[in-house]
Amino acid sequence: MSIQRQELLARFDALLQPEGFKDYGPNGLQVEGRPEVARIVSGVTASRALIDAAIEVQADAIFVHHGLFWRGMDARITGWMKQRLQRLLAHDINLFAYHLPLDAHAELGNNAQLGRVLGWHVDQRFGDQSLGFAAPAAYAGAADLAAHVQTVLGRTATLVVPAQARPIRRVAWCTGGAQGFFESAIAAGADAFVTGEISEPQAHLVRETGVAFIAAGHHATERYGAQAVAAHVAQQLGLEHQFIDIDNPA
Structure with a gap:
């Protein structure tokens, strides 16, 4: 089963209500991929390792806590940013990221x-x-x-x-x-x-x-919120979901 990207975004927004937060970057859809989503990968950070793992399992969307874009960051698409974006765009993968709204949710955050x-x-x-x-x-x-x-x-x-x-x-x-x-x-x-x-x-x-x-x-x-939200929404919509934990000593 698959769902339209915009409907999936609406489900995430309705659950996490990002409009109610003053945050350090954009919440919601950060990189637009294919219009239909059937398989979601969740993780903590939109690192190159997570993106590559999502490509490997043929995900249509990635749902994370730490996205790619932050207030005050260098806006040039070079180096590591180019490498991450290049992979997402080449494989037509949607990237959803929610920062403070994901911290705050009373049950799934x-x-x-x-x-x-x-x-x-x-x-x-x-x-x-x-x-x-x-x-x-x-x-x-x-x-x-x-x-x-x-x-x-x-x-x-x-x-x-x-x-x-x-x-x-x-x-x-x-x-x-x-x-x-x-x-x-x-x-x-x-x-x-x-x-x-x-x-x-x-x-x-x-x-x-x-x-x-x-x-x-x-x-x-912070390993628990992204997988809880993505699993909850995927179950509601009949989508496939997989949490991929990219180890980080920090």
């Missing part, structure tokens, strides 16, 4: 799905555009929480622990490069914050506030 796989039941949203999630927790300390996160995600995490350890009764999280949400997580009453990356200022805040910080990997924390 990156944050909701990370909470699901980690066994956390969301009871609060916080931070800019309500992208941060929080939930009750029961861990003896930050090391126990980090061990759980590492086991589930299969990746060694960076753990910064306050001088005086305390039980983790509330955990907050925001996937990817959301280290800037740490202060909002503290204000939301978190004992620990989980995201993908850490920057220099957060280590000082950990020591000064007593709230632990776990950087579990940008890619590792």
